[in-house]
Amino acid sequence: MARRSKPKGIWRLIRPIAIVLAILVAIPVVLTPVYLFVDPISVPMLERYVTGRPVVRQWRDMGDISDRLKASVILSEDGQFCRHWGVDLGALREEVGRYMEGEDARGASTITMQVARNLFLWNGQSVVRKALEVPLAIYVDLVLPKRRIMEIYLNIAEWGPEGQFGVAAGAERAFGVEPQNLDWRRATLLVTALPNPMLRKPGRPSAGMVRIAGIIEARVGEYGARANCVGEGGRLAL
Known part of the structure; x- marks a missing residue:
């Protein structure tokens, strides 16, 4: 027994x-x-709500966001966004190889992986979190169209140190303008803040940020068609 x-x-x-x-x-x-129909909040936003810290976010539909910004985000953050199925396998293989060799990680997170992480996971460097991001990103890409994924990304990305989430809050904080009124300089400078919105101030950019913004604008000028999947009718008006 x-x-x-x-x-x-x-x-x-x-x-x-x-x-x-x-x-x-x-x-x-x-x-x-x-989330095809409901506008989501992210885990970092939820954490701030729970702990009583401010959250500044005004949702903006894709038609109310500058095409310059959309293209700049894609060409800066994930140049293969319109082509892959949520995961850039080439970049991911390189990242795994670097990890196995004991080298520092460089990222390899696609826009879709960042959306999956912000909606369902946690921040911080972790092999476990990265492993979870991959199937989640593939599922998100399967269920949501590219244009909706980008719309969610632009409205949940952290864009400031005081609870500014989304491009509307980021554009207002940096330049005092609506996101559909961003010119090339402001659009590209706003994108340079994404890797470190706690420290980088696109409204008062460093020389390095100005240089990176110029590189992003040049990339869009050369490869802007790669971002057409998020445009109205499959084309961006750049």
């Missing part, structure tokens, strides 16, 4: 873990289709 009861004892230990894992898997599976 003792031998027969042992599996039951193990199941009592495993069952709560299995339930928690099932719930964690179900959350993105259920919510991602909902």
